[in-house]
Amino acid sequence: MSKHHVTTTINKEPVEFLCETQETLLDVLRNTLNLTGSKEGCASGDCGACTVIVDGKMVCSCLMLAVEAEGCTVTTVEGIADGDKLHPVQQKFLEHAALQCGFCTPGFIVATKALLDENPNPTEEEARYWLAGNLCRCTGYDKIIRAVMDAAAEMRGEAKAA
Amino acid sequence: MPSLNYAAPTSVAEAVALLAGAPGRARPLSGGTDLLVQLRSGRMKPELIVDTKHIPGMIGISGDAATGFTIGAATSGAMMEAHAALKAAWPGVVEAMDLIGSEQIQGRATLAGNLCNASPAADSVPAMVAAGAKAIVVGPAGERVVAVETIPTGPGRTSLAAGEFIRAITLPPHAARSGDAYLRFIPRTEMDIAVVGCGVHVTLDANGVCTAARVVLGAVAPTVLLVDAAAAALVGHTLDDATLAALDAAARAACKPITDKRGTIEYRIKVAGVMARRTAAIAFARAQGRAVKGH
Ligand SMILES: Cc1cc2nc3c(=O)[nH]c(=O)nc-3n(C[C@H](O)[C@H](O)[C@H](O)COP(=O)(O)OP(=O)(O)OC[C@H]3O[C@@H](n4cnc5c(N)ncnc54)[C@H](O)[C@@H]3O)c2cc1C
Ligand code: FES
Ligand code: FES
Numbered sequence: 001m002s003k004h005h006v007t008t009t010i011n012k013e014p015v016e017f018l019c020e021t022q023e024t025l026l027d028v029l030r031n032t033l034n035l036t037g038s039k040e041g042c043a044s045g046d047c048g049a050c051t052v053i054v055d056g057k058m059v060c061s062c063l064m065l066a067v068e069a070e071g072c073t074v075t076t077v078e079g080i081a082d083g084d085k086l087h088p089v090q091q092k093f094l095e096h097a098a099l100q101c102g103f104c105t106p107g108f109i110v111a112t113k114a115l116l117d118e119n120p121n122p123t124e125e126e127a128r129y130w131l132a133g134n135l136c137r138c139t140g141y142d143k144i145i146r147a148v149m150d151a152a153a154e155m156r157g158e159a160k161a162a
Numbered sequence: 163m164p165s166l167n168y169a170a171p172t173s174v175a176e177a178v179a180l181l182a183g184a185p186g187r188a189r190p191l192s193g194g195t196d197l198l199v200q201l202r203s204g205r206m207k208p209e210l211i212v213d214t215k216h217i218p219g220m221i222g223i224s225g226d227a228a229t230g231f232t233i234g235a236a237t238s239g240a241m242m243e244a245h246a247a248l249k250a251a252w253p254g255v256v257e258a259m260d261l262i263g264s265e266q267i268q269g270r271a272t273l274a275g276n277l278c279n280a281s282p283a284a285d286s287v288p289a290m291v292a293a294g295a296k297a298i299v300v301g302p303a304g305e306r307v308v309a310v311e312t313i314p315t316g317p318g319r320t321s322l323a324a325g326e327f328i329r330a331i332t333l334p335p336h337a338a339r340s341g342d343a344y345l346r347f348i349p350r351t352e353m354d355i356a357v358v359g360c361g362v363h364v365t366l367d368a369n370g371v372c373t374a375a376r377v378v379l380g381a382v383a384p385t386v387l388l389v390d391a392a393a394a395a396l397v398g399h400t401l402d403d404a405t406l407a408a409l410d411a412a413a414r415a416a417c418k419p420i421t422d423k424r425g426t427i428e429y430r431i432k433v434a435g436v437m438a439r440r441t442a443a444i445a446f447a448r449a450q451g452r453a454v455k456g457h
Contacts, residue, residue, distance in 0.1 A: 004168065021168040021211065022201065044199050046353075048266055057240055057269035063198045064270065065191075067168050068213060111265070132352040133264020 004067040010035070011079025019066040026050045026061035028069075029076060037077035037106045041135070048134035051107040051114075052076045058114040060133075077106035080113055089113050089151045096147035100138035108134050112148050120156055124149060166201075170213040174300050174329060177212055182302045182325030184210045190327040191215075192236045193270030195263065196279040214327065227251035227336040232298075235274035235328045243268065252333055253448065254342030254361060257456045258289035261346060264353060274328040280314035283356045283381040287314065289344035291378040291388055292361035294334045301326030316384045340365040341448025343456050345441045346380070347433050349424070356381045357425045360413070360437040362445040364396060370450060372396045377409070377442070382417040382434050389416040392438060401446045409442055410435035 003018040010033070019028050026043075029035040029052070041047035043062045050061040053075040061076075080087045089112045092098070099105045108131065115122060115130045122130065127148050128141070136144065171177040181188045188210040191197055200206035214220050220236040223245050231248055239259045242248060249256045262271050262285050276286045277297065291311045299306050302325045310331065313320050322328075342363040348354035359380030365373050377392035395408035419430035447454045 021166040024198065043202060045195055045263065045267055048264065051266055054269070057238070058266050059269040060195075060266045063193075063195050063267075065168065065194065065198070065211070065213075067170075068191075068194075068215075070170070114265075129352065130265050133266045 004070075006067055006070045008069045008071070009073045011075060017066070021065065021067060023066045024062050025052070025054075025064045025066045025069055025074070028066040029061060035076050035078050039103055039106060041103065041107075046133075046135065047104070048107040048111060048131075049104050051110045051134065053110060053114055058111055075110070077110050080109055087113065088154045089116070089148070092147040092151035092154065093144075096143050096150065098139060098143040098147035104134060104136040104139075108136070108144060112151065115148070116152055116155055120152065122149075122152060127152075166208065167210045168213065169210065170216045172216050172218070174217055177214060177217060177327065178301055178325050180210065180212050181327060185324035188212055190278075192272040192275040193238060193267075194275075195267050195271045196275060212327075217329075220329070223248055225332075230335045231333045233273060233331045233333070235330050236272055239268040239271050240265075242273075248333075251336040252293055252342055253456060254344040254363070254445065255286065255289045255293050255295070255333065258286045258344035258346075258359075258361065261285045261344075261457055273331050277310055277313050277331075278320055278322070278328065280316070280318050280320050280385075282314075282317055282384055282386070283359065284314075284386075285344070285346055285356060285359055285380070287311075287386045288359045288361035288378040288380040289342065290331065290361075291386055292344070292363040292376045293342050294363070294376065296332045296334075297328045298330045298332065299326050300329045305329070307332075311378075311386065311388055314385050337365050339367070339449050339451075340374075341445045341450075343441045343444035343448065345437055345444070345457065347437055355424065358382055358430055358433045358437050359386075360434070360441040362438070362441040364442070364445045364449050366446070366449045370400050370446075372399055372401075372446075377413065377438060379413060379416060379434055379438070382419040382430050384418075387416050387418075389413060391416065396442065401443060406439050406442070409438050413438035 039049035041049035045060045045063045052061045189208040191211050191213045215236045220234045222234045225231040276284045295310045344361045346356040346359040361378040363376045375393040375396040377389045379387045392412040395412045399405040414435040417431045417434050
């Protein structure tokens with residue numbers, strides 16, 4: 001079969017690409033569009049390293065066919081910062097040293113942004129459940145959760161969380 | 163290897179024609195959270211993927227508690243969770259769906275996909291069966307409405323004929339003094355597959371005596387089990403100790419589980435009785451108008 005022609009909006013830019021049916025959105029982001037921020041940790045929906053936001057909902061881009069993105073609006077980790085200015089979530093991950101190898105970080109950043117867009121004032125328990133689909137093999141989840149809670153406080157305009 | 167094709171029909175008739183035109187070689191696609199994993203592993207080798215999400219009515223929830231809800235077959239768990247009226251009337255069904263996978267999985271996973279993947283441990287299925295949910299099936303011979311429990315016939319197998327797919331799942335009108343619940347037992351609190359799942363729906367009279375019940379077990383047999391003997395243990399009773407003991411015994415007696423890495427036969431049977439008690443307690447409390455937390 002000839003390749004599919006797909007028209008989407010990625011990180012606020014109109015984007016067109018060609019893909020085979022079996023290519024996932026993650027395959028196309030990384031291999032065709034050179035948006036290599038999203039990572040492939042498992043390719044089975046378990047690790048969350050490939051998390052992107054599609055039409056307002058976060059999904060595993062490894063579990064979505066690229067051709068399904070026709071007409072969709074996609075946000076990847078590359079679209080989180082405002083130009084050179086880091087998003088508060090990114091800034092807080094740096095400040096709290098909430099990463100070591102960094103492989104899981106793009107997924108955590110996107111998932112955290114999706115959380116705070118939907119619920120600006122999560123409890124720690126809500127944040128932990130929300131991020132249950134993001135696995136990290138090095139940092140330990142505590143620093144990550146501290147960064148998330150601090151980013152939430154900052155985005156609400158409150159003083160630094162204790 | 164034959165190449166894999168993709169189609170995104172915009173009407174039921176077009177989708178049926180595509181599926182019927184490649185019998186056994188075409189698969190409907192909803193959220194893809196099972197199908198994509200199976201494509202990659204090679205367990206599923208279709209030649210055509212028919213994406214159902216562009217057919218009008220496949221995504222969305224209509225109706226209300228009094229008349230019953232219709233949930234488009236491609237509606238995600240996240241959309242169900244965000245629907246306040248659905249959650250208030252059928253907390254067991256919504257919580258069962260919400261247990262599936264992570265927040266990322268919830269963005270795409272559907273009731274219909276969970277049902278048609280036909281895993282004996284599928285979380286939403288015992289809750290749907292307890293609720294009396296029906297599947298609206300469309301195919302070359304038109305439309306038929308069937309109880310959801312008739313769809314899975316064994317692990318990975320369904321009763322759907324060539325060319326058929328599910329257009330929507332319906333929940334019946336919500337009766338006064340009725341309530342539903344679903345609990346699953348897993349070795350941790352998130353991201354695992356049920357050792358045992360249990361769905362219960364009860365209707366009570368003004369004195370709190372059960373007048374109708376459906377008790378359903380998951381992960382203890384090749385398909386979910388609608389356990390009539392367990393329902394019979396509840397009808398005519400309040401939820402006292404003797405009733406709970408009878409429910410526990412009936413649930414255990416119905417189990418035909420296997421031993422695997424998540425639990426032995428003996429363990430699953432024991433846990434099934436415990437889960438039946440706990441789930442029934444939540445369903446009774448909800449039927450009495452108390453908003454209790456399930457999962
Ligand atoms: C990380 C992860 C965690 C998971 N955790 C759980 C869990 O805790 N509990 C659980 O029960 N499941 C779990 N699952 C499995 C899966 O997410 C669910 O079964 C989900 O509900 C499937 O829905 P879907 O829309 O994604 O199905 P799809 O993948 O789109 O389809 C599944 C099957 O159903 C068929 N199908 C889809 N739509 C229709 C239709 N309308 N009519 C007829 N056939 C159709 C497809 O052809 C395919 O065979 C998990 C999966 C992953 C990747
Ligand atoms: S790569 Fe998609 S969830 Fe792991
Ligand atoms: S920092 Fe290495 S996996 Fe999370």
